[in-house]
Amino acid sequence: MKIAIVGTGYVGLVSGACFSEMGVDVTCVDIDSEKIERLKKGIIPIYEPGLKNIVVRNYEADRLHFSTDLPAILNDMEIVFIAVGTPSGKDGTADLSYVMTVANTIAEHMSKPLLIVTKSTVPVGTSYRIRDLVRKRLDERGLTDLRFDVASNPEFLKEGAAVNDFMSPDRVIVGVESEEAKNLMTKLYRPFVLNNFRVIFMDILSSEMTKYASNAMLATRISFMNDIANLCERVGADVNMVRRGMGSDSRIGRSFLYPGCGYGGSCFPKDIRALIKVAEDAGYEMNVLKAVEEVNNRQKDILFQKFKHHFNGKMEGRTAAVWGLSFKPETDDMREAPSLTLIRSLREAGVSVRVYDPAAMQEARYYLNDSIYYATDIYDAANGADALIVPTEWKEFRLPNWSILKKIMNNHVVIDGRNIYNMEELASYGFAYSGIGQ
Numbered sequence: 001m002k003i004a005i006v007g008t009g010y011v012g013l014v015s016g017a018c019f020s021e022m023g024v025d026v027t028c029v030d031i032d033s034e035k036i037e038r039l040k041k042g043i044i045p046i047y048e049p050g051l052k053n054i055v056v057r058n059y060e061a062d063r064l065h066f067s068t069d070l071p072a073i074l075n076d077m078e079i080v081f082i083a084v085g086t087p088s089g090k091d092g093t094a095d096l097s098y099v100m101t102v103a104n105t106i107a108e109h110m111s112k113p114l115l116i117v118t119k120s121t122v123p124v125g126t127s128y129r130i131r132d133l134v135r136k137r138l139d140e141r142g143l144t145d146l147r148f149d150v151a152s153n154p155e156f157l158k159e160g161a162a163v164n165d166f167m168s169p170d171r172v173i174v175g176v177e178s179e180e181a182k183n184l185m186t187k188l189y190r191p192f193v194l195n196n197f198r199v200i201f202m203d204i205l206s207s208e209m210t211k212y213a214s215n216a217m218l219a220t221r222i223s224f225m226n227d228i229a230n231l232c233e234r235v236g237a238d239v240n241m242v243r244r245g246m247g248s249d250s251r252i253g254r255s256f257l258y259p260g261c262g263y264g265g266s267c268f269p270k271d272i273r274a275l276i277k278v279a280e281d282a283g284y285e286m287n288v289l290k291a292v293e294e295v296n297n298r299q300k301d302i303l304f305q306k307f308k309h310h311f312n313g314k315m316e317g318r319t320a321a322v323w324g325l326s327f328k329p330e331t332d333d334m335r336e337a338p339s340l341t342l343i344r345s346l347r348e349a350g351v352s353v354r355v356y357d358p359a360a361m362q363e364a365r366y367y368l369n370d371s372i373y374y375a376t377d378i379y380d381a382a383n384g385a386d387a388l389i390v391p392t393e394w395k396e397f398r399l400p401n402w403s404i405l406k407k408i409m410n411n412h413v414v415i416d417g418r419n420i421y422n423m424e425e426l427a428s429y430g431f432a433y434s435g436i437g438q
C-alpha cells in the first residue's frame with residue numbers, strides 16, 4: 001500500500017514513520033526543503049522520544065521516503081493525507097489556507113482515483129470544502145469522470161508521547177462517505193485492529209467534530225481543576241488530596257485533573273478558540289468554553305502574581321530562575337507555553353531571568369532572544385536567584401539537591417507551577433514554598 005502524508009510536522013512525521021513501521025510504503029512531503037534534506041540524513045526536526053529510531057530504520061528499509069514534490073509522486077498513491085498546520089487566524093478562526101493550498105495542488109495534478117484524507121484538525125465541514133474544491137478543479141481540467149473520495153481521520157497524539165499514542169491509540173476515528181473509502185481505511189488500519197485497538201467509523205462531520213469536542217473536554221477538565229485549586233488555596237483545602245479523591249470516582253477518572261499554570265501548546269488554545277468561532281458562525285454561543293479560555297488566560301499569569309505577592313510588589317532588580325520552558329515535558333515545543341507569559345511579565349517588571357530547559361533552549365532563543373540568561377543546567381539557572389519558578393514538570397527537576405540550592409540562591413523562594421514539590425520538605429531546608437492551590 002502506498003500513501004503520502006503532506007506536512008511533515010509533529011503529526012505528519014510521526015504518522016508517516018508509524019505507518020511505515022506497519023509495513024506501509026509512505027512518502028512524507030513538505031514545502032520546507034531544508035527540513036526534508038535533514039530528514040534524509042536522519043536529522044529529526046523536533047524533540048520527540050522514540051521518533052528518530054523508527055524514522056531512520058524505515059528510511060533505511062526504503063519504506064519511508066521524503067519529498068518536496070507532491071505533484072511528482074501524487075499519482076503513485078492510493079491515499080494522500082493532509083497534515084499541515086491549522087493555526088489560529090483572525091478572531092480565533094482556524095486558518096485553513098495551508099490545507100486548501102494542498103487540496104489545490106492535489107486537484108491540479110491528480111490523474112488517477114485517490115482517497116484524500118484530512119488529518120489536520122479542521123472545523124466541521126472542511127473535508128466537504130476540500131471535496132468541492134477538488135471536484136471543481138477536476139471538472140475545469142476536463143476530468144469530469146475522475147473519481148476521488150474524501151475522508152476525515154483526526155489525530156489524537158500528544159506531544160512528548162506521540163509515537164506511543166499513535167501506535168497504541170485509545171481509538172482511531174475515521175469519517176467516510178463511501179464504501180470504497182471505508183475499505184481503504186480499513187486496510188490501512190488493519191494492523192491496529194489486529195492489535196485490538198478500536199477503529200470507529202462514522203460520518204465525516206461527526207469525525208471532524210469529535211476531534212474538537214475531545215480537546216475541548218480535556219481543556220475543560222484542566223480549567224475546572226485550576227478553578228478548584230485556586231478556591232482550595234483560599235479556603236485551606238489541599239487540592240492534591242481533592243484531585244485524588246475526585247479521580248477515584250470511576251465516572252470521573254484520574255487523568256487530566258492536574259492543576260497547573262495553565263494549558264499551552266499548539267492544540268488546546270487554538271482549538272478552543274476555533275470551536276467557539278465555529279459555534280458563533282452557527283449562531284450558537286459556547287459559554288462553557290469561553291469560561292475555560294478565560295480561566296486559562298488568568299491561570300497563565302498565576303506564577304508571576306505569586307512572585308509579585310512574595311516580594312510585596314518590589315520586583316525591580318530581582319533575579320528569577322525559571323526551570324522548564326516547553327509547554328509540557330518531553331517536548332521542545334514552546335507554542336503558547338505558560339513560561340512565555342511568565343518570562344515576559346518578569347522582564348516587564350525589571351526582573352533578571354535565568355532559564356533552563358532540557359530540550360527547548362534553542363527554541364527559547366527564537367521566542368525570547370537575548371533578553372534572558374540561558375543556563376547550562378538547573379544549578380547554573382538558580383545561581384544568585386531570589387526565587388525558583390517551575391512552569392514545566394520535567395522529570396529531572398523533581399529531586400534537586402536542595403542543600404546546594406540553599407547555598408547558591410540569594411533568596412529562598414520556590415514557586416511551583418505543577419505541584420511537584422512538598423511544602424514541608426522545602427520548609428525543612430529553609431525555603432518558602434508556593435504551589436498551585438497552595
Ligand SMILES: NC(=O)c1ccc[n+]([C@@H]2O[C@H](COP(=O)([O-])OP(=O)(O)OC[C@H]3O[C@@H](n4cnc5c(N)ncnc54)[C@H](O)[C@@H]3O)[C@@H](O)[C@H]2O)c1
Binds near residue numbers: 030035101120158
Ligand atoms: N502537534 C500535535 O500534537 C497535534 C496533534 C494532533 C493534531 N494536530 C493537528 O495536526 C495539524 C498539524 O499540526 P503539527 O503540529 O504537525 O504542525 P507543524 O507546524 O508541526 O507542521 C506542519 C508542516 O506542514 C508543512 N507545510 C505547510 N504547508 C505545506 C504545503 N503546502 N505542502 C507541504 N507541507 C506544508 C510545514 O512546513 C510544516 O512542516 C494541525 O491541524 C494540528 O492542529 C496536532
Ligand SMILES: O=c1ccn([C@@H]2O[C@H](COP(=O)(O)OP(=O)(O)O[C@H]3O[C@H](CO)[C@@H](O)[C@H](O)[C@H]3O)[C@@H](O)[C@H]2O)c(=O)[nH]1
Binds near residue numbers: 158256258261268327
Ligand atoms: O492534567 C493536566 C494535563 C495537561 N495539562 C496541560 O495541558 C497542556 C496540553 O497537554 P497534553 O494534552 O498532554 O499535550 P498536547 O500535545 O497538547 O495534546 C493535546 O492536543 C493534541 C492536539 O490536538 C491532541 O491530539 C491530544 O490528544 C491532546 O491531549 C499542557 O500545557 C499541559 O501542561 C494540565 O495543565 N493538566
